[in-house]
Amino acid sequence: MIFTDYHVHSDYSDDSWYLMEDVVKDAINLGLAEICFTDHVDYGVKEDWQATDAYLVGANKVVKNVYYDLYFTELARLKETYSDQIKLKTGLEFGMQMHTIPQFTRLYHSHPFDFILLSVHQVDDQEFWTGEFQKGRSQQECYERYYDEMYQLVTTYKEYSVLAHMDLIRRYLDNEKDAFEQTKEQIAAILKVVIKDGKGIELNTSSHRYGINGYTPSIEILKLYRDLGGSVLTIGSDSHKPEQLGFQIKEGQDLLRSLGFTELCTFEQMQPIFHRFA
Numbered sequence: 001m002i003f004t005d006y007h008v009h010s011d012y013s014d015d016s017w018y019l020m021e022d023v024v025k026d027a028i029n030l031g032l033a034e035i036c037f038t039d040h041v042d043y044g045v046k047e048d049w050q051a052t053d054a055y056l057v058g059a060n061k062v063v064k065n066v067y068y069d070l071y072f073t074e075l076a077r078l079k080e081t082y083s084d085q086i087k088l089k090t091g092l093e094f095g096m097q098m099h100t101i102p103q104f105t106r107l108y109h110s111h112p113f114d115f116i117l118l119s120v121h122q123v124d125d126q127e128f129w130t131g132e133f134q135k136g137r138s139q140q141e142c143y144e145r146y147y148d149e150m151y152q153l154v155t156t157y158k159e160y161s162v163l164a165h166m167d168l169i170r171r172y173l174d175n176e177k178d179a180f181e182q183t184k185e186q187i188a189a190i191l192k193v194v195i196k197d198g199k200g201i202e203l204n205t206s207s208h209r210y211g212i213n214g215y216t217p218s219i220e221i222l223k224l225y226r227d228l229g230g231s232v233l234t235i236g237s238d239s240h241k242p243e244q245l246g247f248q249i250k251e252g253q254d255l256l257r258s259l260g261f262t263e264l265c266t267f268e269q270m271q272p273i274f275h276r277f278a
Contacts, residue, residue, distance in 0.1 A: 117164040167221060
């Protein structure tokens with residue numbers, strides 16, 4: 001089975017100081033055959049870098065989106081330098097909201113991509129990680145509003161590859177309680193659109209780092225995706241540090257196989273490539 005990590009962050013994400021070339025070297029040492037860089041872009045809550053800004057390599061404390069010119073230039077160089085040792089794919093993680101679709105549309109058409117993660121990190125410019133979104137809402141209301149935004153996005157925006165960490169909101173609510181049964185209808189509606197459009201979902205292995213009881217998405221969501229006919233799957237560590245790269249990837253593959261999935265995907269020029277489990 002191909003050993004890949006399709007959710008990798010570097011110094012170009014505002015919450016990581018993991019230099020891109022160090023990521024590549026570490027991935028080679030781990031035996032990864034292929035990785036995709038998916039650094040953060042979150043319009044609505046973050047601004048773009050400007051040509052006059054001072055970008056401090058490995059030391060940025062400024063919360064901004066990817067510095068696109070530097071990102072794509074370095075990635076192209078690394079692809080060439082390490083071409084005989086590892087496959088490097090070009091991606092981004094689009095932290096989308098309905099009102100930011102125009103900005104992401106422009107970004108998507110400004111550069112060639114292999115892969116795009118569609119994530120919901122905030123709603124109405126209210127962040128989950130700060131607790132702002134959750135303030136004044138019950139846990140059920142948080143889930144319902146989160147999945148409503150996701151449904152609107154997948155029915156409106158089509159220039160993505162897979163949904164990232166589909167039940168991410170759980171990380172900021174009750175780690176022990178899985179609210180799948182209370183939100184099953186919303187989740188199913190989203191997955192039906194994803195499948196109809198030929199898109200996919202990811203298995204994100206970072207749940208173990210965040211103390212979540214289970215996987216992200218939950219095994220119940222993975223089973224529902226399977227039962228609805230979904231087959232486009234990627235797996236990613238959501239790494240931001242050296243010790244997180246490739247984390248639980250092989251265990252995640254074993255899980256997918258145990259659930260009856262037969263293939264895992266990599267991507268090239270936004271098209272899925274299917275690899276059969278051994």
